[in-house]
Amino acid sequence: MISFEKLILNDSEPIYAQIVRFVKRGIVAETIQDGEEMPSRRVLSATLGVNPNTIQKAYRILEEEGIIRSHAGAKSFVQLDSAAVSSIRAELIESEIGALIGAMQQSGVSKEEALSLMQRLWKE
């Protein structure tokens, strides 16, 4: 069963999008694997303190992207092959790093300075 305990919601971005991204990051980190069971809409709704409709929207997006499968009445499960994992990994990581690079360039920060700042700010 996938755990959403480490998901901390912020209000500067749609909740459904944060849930989708959390799942994708878990897949990339391999803490979420093929065949795992998703919590039901109602349970996750209660866990996160969020409306069931918002959870449903996130799950619908995950299903449309082929990441989970759902059947009316039955539980929902993660559906992944290694090709899917690599494409999610590439899409997610490269878009996030690409966004930072764009931001740094617009702020006039050099590659060397950005790398050094990241080196210094990274704490385990």
Place this chain on the structure above:
Amino acid sequence: MISFEKLILNDSEPIYAQIVRFVKRGIVAETIQDGEEMPSRRVLSATLGVNPNTIQKAYRILEEEGIIRSHAGAKSFVQLDSAAVSSIRAELIESEIGALIGAMQQSGVSKEEALSLMQRLWKE
């Protein structure tokens, strides 16, 4: 006069927030300096193809943060000292790098791998 030609708006974030951030990045990059003239609300509205009220909201936030000053009837100008520039720089860069670090950690990407990915993806 500050140029907004290089500001490309996307629809995944409020327009007023993108304008505020664009100005802050310009200040950090020193392409925007103390005393510079802001385009009028109406002119920028036409330039960006955005409603005047949206521009006004961005300018109001910039004024509340002490970055520009406005007087009814007169033009608006940038108001900066070196302390303000450093604090904007710190706030902007550290929050953006911090967000990436958090994302990479949630995706199980190591510091070394993240730095190497950034090294490889950065193009001038």
Place this chain on the structure above:
DNA sequence: CTAACTGTATTATATCACTAATACAGTCCA
């Protein structure tokens, strides 16, 4: 002076994200 610009304010409308409260039918297990 005056006309054209400036910032500022108001009212109305539309869309999206989210909440709230139900409802219904399919699945599954004791």
Place this chain on the structure above:
DNA sequence: TGGACTGTATTAGTGATATAATACAGTTAG
């Protein structure tokens, strides 16, 4: 079989974002 779960759908209401159309008073250059 029956009850408790499941996914799915609908209707309604709120707040934020953005658009549209004005209006008004202060500033400034010709």
